[in-house]
Amino acid sequence: xxxxxxxxxxxxxxxxxxxxxxxxxxxxxxxxxxxxxxxxxxxxxxxxxxxxxxxxxxxxxxxxxxxxxxxxxxxxxxxxxxxxxxxxxxxxxxxxxxxxxxxxxxxxxxxxxxxxxxxxxxxxxxxx
Amino acid sequence: xxxxxxxxxxxxxxxxxxxxxxxxxxxxxxxxxxxxxxxxxxxxxxxxxxxxxxxxxxxxxxxxxxxxxxxxxxxxxxxxxxxxxxxxxxxxxxxxxxxxxxxxxxxxxxxxxxxxxxxxxxxxxxxxxxxxxxxxxxxxxxxxxxxxxxxxx
Numbered sequence: 488x489x490x491x492x493x494x495x496x497x498x499x500x501x502x503x504x505x506x507x508x509x510x511x512x513x514x515x516x517x518x519x520x521x522x523x524x525x526x527x528x529x530x531x532x533x534x535x536x537x538x539x540x541x542x543x544x545x546x547x548x549x550x551x552x553x554x555x556x557x558x559x560x561x562x563x564x565x566x567x568x569x570x571x572x573x574x575x576x577x578x579x580x581x582x583x584x585x586x587x588x589x590x591x592x593x594x595x596x597x598x599x600x601x602x603x604x605x606x607x608x609x610x611x612x613x614x615x
Numbered sequence: 616x617x618x619x620x621x622x623x624x625x626x627x628x629x630x631x632x633x634x635x636x637x638x639x640x641x642x643x644x645x646x647x648x649x650x651x652x653x654x655x656x657x658x659x660x661x662x663x664x665x666x667x668x669x670x671x672x673x674x675x676x677x678x679x680x681x682x683x684x685x686x687x688x689x690x691x692x693x694x695x696x697x698x699x700x701x702x703x704x705x706x707x708x709x710x711x712x713x714x715x716x717x718x719x720x721x722x723x724x725x726x727x728x729x730x731x732x733x734x735x736x737x738x739x740x741x742x743x744x745x746x747x748x749x750x751x752x753x754x755x756x757x758x759x760x761x762x763x764x765x766x767x768x
Contacts, residue, residue, distance in 0.1 A: 539693075539756035561758055568762035592754030 529582040558603030560588040583607030620744040640723035647723045660716030668709025670698040687748040
């Protein structure tokens with residue numbers, strides 16, 4: 488009888504160590520992925536086909552500052568591409584959400600992303 | 616991925632299709648029609664087909680990219696100028712024109728009715744896998760090209 492109590496006690500210690508205690512000891516609760524955010528933007532700049540993608544070059548206000556470049560991420564859309572082709576080399580106004588978009592076809596690291604519009608409206612900029 | 620994708624060389628598909636057209640014309644001679652200038656039409660279409668295919672091959676060679684249709688993932692550059700500004704698949708368009716010339720030569724309705732079969736086969740088992748590979752290789756450049764230029768003509 489005493490031996491049976493010892494075995495029971497031994498099993499209880501094992502259960503506490505491997506189950507209840509260990510589970511309770513996990514201090515890192517799983518973080519929930521936050522909802523995707525975005526910038527809402529309207530830019531005026533020069534539309535170019537550069538580095539195998541449509542890009543809007545936004546000139547800086549300061550003479551020596553760097554220009555700002557935003558990609559236009561497109562899916563297969565004949566009318567949109569026709570519109571973009573017609574606007575190439577012209578000043579345009581693009582409005583939409585700015586997010587990280589891949590620079591090229593292959594994406595291996597953060598460096599392969601750049602900022603760009605995914606859903607956007609584009610029109611020729613009015614002359615000043 | 617279907618087992619037939621990128622497995623049969625397009626020229627092989629043309630030969631099989633040409634054989635089928637000839638066979639179909641033979642078994643249903645009642646569907647033959649008389650067309651006075653059939654040989655002229657046949658030669659014109661075949662010549663146009665050869666020229667179209669040749670222009671596509673020359674553009675690929677100039678761009679130093681692979682002309683092997685079985686390995687589109689080996690393409691080193693996206694060719695969008697020349698004949699490729701009018702058709703995304705000028706080589707296959709050329710093969711289709713050659714088959715149209717063959718159909719004129721056979722002058723049988725069945726032979727013409729088999730032509731869409733070639734287009735459907737090429738779309739499903741050759742062109743779509745190629746387009747998947749080119750999308751992976753060239754991304755936005757291929758998306759823009761696809762939106763600008765039609766698959767056949």
